[in-house]
Amino acid sequence: MVIDNDPAGSARTESESQGVLYVVEPQPGIAAVRNRSIAEADDQDAIIFLDDDEVPCPGWLEALVGRFVETGAQGVAGKVLTPFPDDVPEWIIASGAFGRPVRADGVEMQEAATNNLILDLDAVRRSGITFDERFGLSGGSDSLFTRSFTRWGARLVWAEEAVVIEREDPERFTRAWVLRRTFRLGNSMARVNVVLARSRFERTVVRVRMVAVGVARIVVGGTRNLWGRTTRSLAHRGHGERMSARGRGIVAGALGHVHGEYALRRAQAGWQ
Numbered sequence: 213m214v215i216d217n218d219p220a221g222s223a224r225t226e227s228e229s230q231g232v233l234y235v236v237e238p239q240p241g242i243a244a245v246r247n248r249s250i251a252e253a254d255d256q257d258a259i260i261f262l263d264d265d266e267v268p269c270p271g272w273l274e275a276l277v278g279r280f281v282e283t284g285a286q287g288v289a290g291k292v293l294t295p296f297p298d299d300v301p302e303w304i305i306a307s308g309a310f311g312r313p314v315r316a317d318g319v320e321m322q323e324a325a326t327n328n329l330i331l332d333l334d335a336v337r338r339s340g341i342t343f344d345e346r347f348g349l350s351g352g353s354d355s356l357f358t359r360s361f362t363r364w365g366a367r368l369v370w371a372e373e374a375v376v377i378e379r380e381d382p383e384r385f386t387r388a389w390v391l392r393r394t395f396r397l398g399n400s401m402a403r404v405n406v407v408l409a410r411s412r413f414e415r416t417v418v419r420v421r422m423v424a425v426g427v428a429r430i431v432v433g434g435t436r437n438l439w440g441r442t443t444r445s446l447a448h449r450g451h452g453e454r455m456s457a458r459g460r461g462i463v464a465g466a467l468g469h470v471h472g473e474y475a476l477r478r479a480q481a482g483w484q
Contacts, residue, residue, distance in 0.1 A: 213232060213233040213234075213235065213249060213252060213253070214227040214232055214233070214234050214235070214264075215235050215236075215237050215245045215248055215249050215252075216234065216235070216236045216237070217236075217237055217238075217240065217241070217242070217244070217245050218236070219236065219238040221236045224236075233252070235248060235249075235252055239345070239348075240348065240349060241345055241347075241348020241349045241353075242343075242348055242349075242351070242353060243343035243344060243345040243346075243347055243348035243353035244343075244345055244348055246261065246326060246343040246353065246354070246357075247342050247343050247345070249261070250333065250336065250342075253333060254333075256333055257332070257333060257334065258280065258330055258331060258332055258333055259330070259331055259333055260273075260276065260329065260330045260331075261326040261327065261328070261329045261330075261331075262327065262328060262376065263327045263378070265378055265379050265380065265381075266292065266327060266328070266376040266377065266378050266379070267376060267377045267379060268375075268376045268377075269375040269376060269377060271373065272290065272374050272375055272376060273374075275290065275371050275373040275374035275375075276288055276290050276328070276330050276371050276374035277330065278371075279318070279369065279371040279374065280330050280332075280371075283318070283367070283369050284367075285320075285332075285366075285367040285368060285369045286331065286332040286335040286336075286361070286366035286367055286368065287324065287329060287330065287331050287332065287358065287361065287366060287367070287368040287369070288329070288330050288368070288369055288370070288371050288374070289321065289324035289325070289328060289329045289368065289369075289370055289371065290328040290329070290370075290371045290372075290373075290374030290375060290376065291312075291328065291371075291372060291373075291374065291375045291376070292312060292325075292327055292328050292375075292376055292377075292378050293375060293376070293377055293378065294310040294377075294378045294380055295377065296310075296385065297382055297385060300385045301385065301386065301387065302446055303387050303446060303449075303450050304385050304386075304387070304390065304450075306446040306447040306449075306450045306451075307387075307390065307446075307447070307449075307450025307451055307453065307454050308447075308450065308451055308454070309390040309394075309450070309454065310380075310390075315370045315372070316370070316372075317370060317371070317372035317373070318369055318370060318371075318372075319369065319370050320367060320368065320369050320370075321358075321362075321368045321369065321370060322358075322359060322362045322363075322368070323355050323358050323359045323362070323368075324354070324358045324368055325354050325355070326354040326357075326358075327354075327376070327378070328374065328376045329354075329358075331361075332366075335361075335366055336361070339360075339361060339364045339365075339366065341357060341360050341361055341364060342357075343356075343357050344356050344357070344407070346407075347400065347403070347404075349472045349473075350396070350399070350400060350403070350470050350471055350472050350473060351396055351397075351400045351473055352399075352400030352401070352403060352404050355400065355401070355404050356404045356407060356408070359404065359408060360408070363408075387453075390454070391453060391454065391457045392457075392473070393473070394454045394457040394458045394461065395457045395458065395460055395461035395464075395471060396461060396471045396473045397458060397461065398426065398429075398457070398458035398459065398460065398461025398462040398464075398465065399461035399462070399464050399465040399469065399470070399471040400461075400465065400471075401461075401462060401465065402422040402426070402461070402462045402463075402464075402465030402466045403465040403470070405418050405422060406418050406419060406422070406465070406466065418466075419466045419467070420466075422462050422463070422465065422466035423462075423463050423466045423467070425459075425462055426458075426459040426460065426461070426462030426463035426464075426466065427459065427463060428459070429455050429456065429458055429459025429462065430455075430456050430459035430460060430463070431459075432452075432455060433451075433452045433453065433454070433455030433456030433457075433458075433459060434452065434456050435452070436448050436449075436451060436452030436455065437449050437452030437453050437456065438452070439452070440452055
């Protein structure tokens, strides 16, 4: 199933030529797309999410579904690898950009992205949880969904052998794009924490804590960046710059700023 978020349906011809179910979701935002996919699968037992820039490795489906059946978990997430092009700038490699957490096979998690994820739709329906469309053009709706889902009581586990390859646009392998992405991740994380707070008082506490965390990251990242420049260490510079960018995003999110990364992408694509 392909959910096209372009109101003009630009992916119709290619999708239907592959014999897949093709649906246009005109409401802008990735959260609306994910909600639409669940609605379209209302007669199914499970749904698997993949991003449009990912290619599954051999054995991916068997590993993901196998772990899902074997554990009886309500969600299973798999690994995403991002290969670098031959001409990638040294800063990208040294900074640790596109790196992802290393997890033990079968470990339980509280949160996952939806770029390689299977969900038990019966549990999703019983929980009443949906993807929050306030995060549709900013990112973070998958983190909010899975954290809410596990808080409700769902089990979410890791499948190490269920691997997909992310084919990033070559234009994204730049220092400027990585720092914008890192800012967005911090921004989304802070906003998700605020939304998950159960009371006005708790939201205030979360905002204060997020500001403190963000400021600490800015200071430590700036110090590491300075040390890297002094010692000519590209790794220290890159990690320091990314840490500061994430800190700025956390502070901005805690104070209510929404970084609309997906809105920018839609504008660049000429979509409404």
